[in-house]
Amino acid sequence: MAGSQGDKYYDVFLRYRLWLSTKDGIGILGEGRLALLREIDKTGSLKAAADNLNISYRKAWGNIKHAEEMLGFILVEKQRGGKLGGKSQLTDEARNLLSAYDELKDDFELAIKDITRKFFKKINKT
Amino acid sequence: MAGSQGDKYYDVFLRYRLWLSTKDGIGILGEGRLALLREIDKTGSLKAAADNLNISYRKAWGNIKHAEEMLGFILVEKQRGGKLGGKSQLTDEARNLLSAYDELKDDFELAIKDITRKFFKKINKT
DNA sequence: ATCCGATATGCATCATTAAACATATTGCAA
DNA sequence: TTGCAATATGTTTAATGATGCATATCGGAT
Secondary structure (H helix, E strand, O other), rough: OOOOOOOOOOOOOEEEEEEEEOOOOOOEEEEHHEEEEEEHHOOOOOOHHHHHOOOHHHHHHHOOOOHHHHHHOOOEEEOOOOOEEEEEEEOHHHHHHHHHHHHHHHHHHHHHHHHHHHHHHHHHOO | OOOOOOOOOOOEEEEEEEEEEEOOOOEEEOHHHHHHHHHHHHOOHHHHHHHHHHOOOOHHHHHHHHHHHHHHHEEEEEEOOOOOOOEEEEEHHHHHHHHHHHHHHHHHHHHHHHHHHHHHHOOOOO
C-alpha cells in the first residue's frame, strides 16, 4: 500500500516483476508462463490450460516451446492422437521449477514489504 | 549468478524490474525515467539529458510529462527562451524521489541476493 | 528588433509484439 | 478405416509502442 490518505503518493504503488532469462536478456519464463505450466499441471492439457487462461492455443504452445528451447530441456511431456486427441503433463523438472518459484515468490513478498514501507515513508515526507 | 558450471540452470539468470505505477497498472516511473531525471539533474537540460542517454528529445519530454501527469505534481522545473534557449532542473520532490529510489534499490539488491541463491540451489538439485 | 537554442507538441511512420487464421499430424475407439 | 480432438506449426493481420519529422514558442543577449 502506498500510505495513508493525504500522502503525496497515496495512489502510487510499487510494482515488480521477476523472470528467468538468458545471460543476454532473452526472457525464458515469467509469471504468465509459469501460470500456464500450473494450469497444464491442473488440466493435463495444453489446450484446456490455454482456454482457462484466455490465451490462444497458438500462443501457449509457442511460449512453452520457446522456454524449452532456451532451457535446453523439456517442461511438458506432450502426446497427440487417440480418442481424446492427446494430452500434456509436466516433467519433474517443471514441477520442481514451479515449487521453487512459489517459494521464491513468497520470500520475495516478505522481503519487499518492509522495503516498500520504508520507501513510501520517505517520499511522503517531502 | 545462476550456479556452478554443470548445473542445469547454469546459464539462466533471475531478473527483476521495479517501477511505480497507478492502482490500475499504468506505469509512472521506472529505471529508464529515473535515469533521465538523474541526467537532467546533472546537465540542467532536458535536451542534453536525452542526448546523453541516446533517446530522442521528443520521447524524453513525453516521458517526463506523462509521469508528472500521473503523479499530479511537477518533477522538472522547465524554462524556455533566453540566449541559451532554456534550461531544466529537478524539483525537490524529484530529488527526494531519486534518493529514496536509490535506497530502495540498494535494500532490494541486498534482500534478493540470498533469495536468489536459495532458488538456484533448489532447482539445480533436480 | 533580431537571432539562437532549448522547450513544447502534433502528426506520420516504423518496428516489435501479440492475436488471429489456416492447415497438417497423430493414434485410439467405434 | 474413419472420425475426432488435441498437438504442431507456418502465415498473416492487428495492435501497441517507439522513432522520426515538422513546426511553434519563448526570452536573454546582441
